[in-house]
Amino acid sequence: MSSNQGAPQQLPLGVSLRDDATFDNFYLSGEDANRQVVTALKDFASGQSPEPVIYLWGESGSGVSHLLQSVCQGAEEAARSFQYLPLKDLMAMDPAVMLDGLEQLELVCLDDLHLVEGHPEWQEALFHLYNRVRDSGGQLLLGARKSPRGLDLALADLHSRLQWGLVFQLQPLGDSDKLAALRQRSRLRGFDLPEDVAQYILHRAPRDTGALFQCLETLDRASLMAKRKITIPFVKEVLGI
Missing domain, CATH: 1.10.8.60 (Helicase, Ruva Protein; domain 3)
Structure with missing residues (x-):
């Protein structure tokens, strides 16, 4: 993770980016509907996108995690501060502690968002992080296996927030x-x-x-x-x- 002065340092969680999770390694066919998604995410990674929030979803194996990590690789190349957090590895931890201070970064990427279903403490912490990132002028990239409308969330305010941003669905490969x-x-x-x-x-x-x-x-x-x-x-x- 690249960081600005005063920004949180790399979390000691063993979280790392796969070397092969790059835009170049993401397969696109000749008329692939996913091309629009990749183009938008490249701009998001470099900081050229005006969008504050992008929500990316698709079925298991469709490449959501690959693209979230590709965005982080792109952010690193652009010397932007960022953090990639795969929630599947973090759900047992205190969300308030895990998400504290991330709004100081230019880009926050949260993967496996569907896992917060049934976890009100995570939903509340994500709601506050969402607001802090927007208020600070940062960008938030969210990845999940369900659409924002399809998530079963107890916190209605979070449910509505997740539908505010740009939403892309990854199409699976034949x-x-x-x-x-x-x-x-x-x-x-x-x-x-x-x-x-x-x-x-x-x-x-x-x-x-x-x-x-x-x-x-x-x-x-x-x-x-x-x-x-x-x-x-x-x-x-x-x-x-």
């Missing part, structure tokens, strides 16, 4: 795009994944893109260690599928 995304990701990792191997992985591994990319990462490491090419027999041996 099978042909998942295949292309796998091959693109392999090239970015420095090797070419044959189409028949990619097809084999797609039809036997878990279907969401996050799981598919994790399979690819596992295969890449195993291939380097064994000094073997990634073939269907090698996939069977390493992944057991």
Whole structure:
């Protein structure tokens, strides 16, 4: 996290950004509806967007977390102060303490927002953070698996606040795009994944893109260690599928 003088320092939570969570690594097909989303988020990352709040949602594996971290990578490149907070790792902690002082940053990215359902203390803390960030002139990026209207929140004021900002829904990839995304990701990792191997992985591994990319990462490491090419027999041996 880059920081201004007086801004909170990096939280000692083991929270870090994935090196491969960049805009360049996010697959877009030729006429992908997600292109508009990525363009808006690039402007948001660099500080060129006039929007104070963006709410990004999509089903598991659609790339919400990837894009939130991409925005943080972009903010770091632009020398902006920011913090990425994945709520899935923080729900057991005191929200008032966790969110204190974040309004001093230029950009706050909160992931897994749907997890605050059933947690009134988190909802109240998020409501106050939302107001503090807006009052300070900062920007807030929120990621969730549900739309703001679809969230089941006890705090009506938070529910209404979440619907004020710009809302984007990520569209999931179809099978042909998942295949292309796998091959693109392999090239970015420095090797070419044959189409028949990619097809084999797609039809036997878990279907969401996050799981598919994790399979690819596992295969890449195993291939380097064994000094073997990634073939269907090698996939069977390493992944057991």
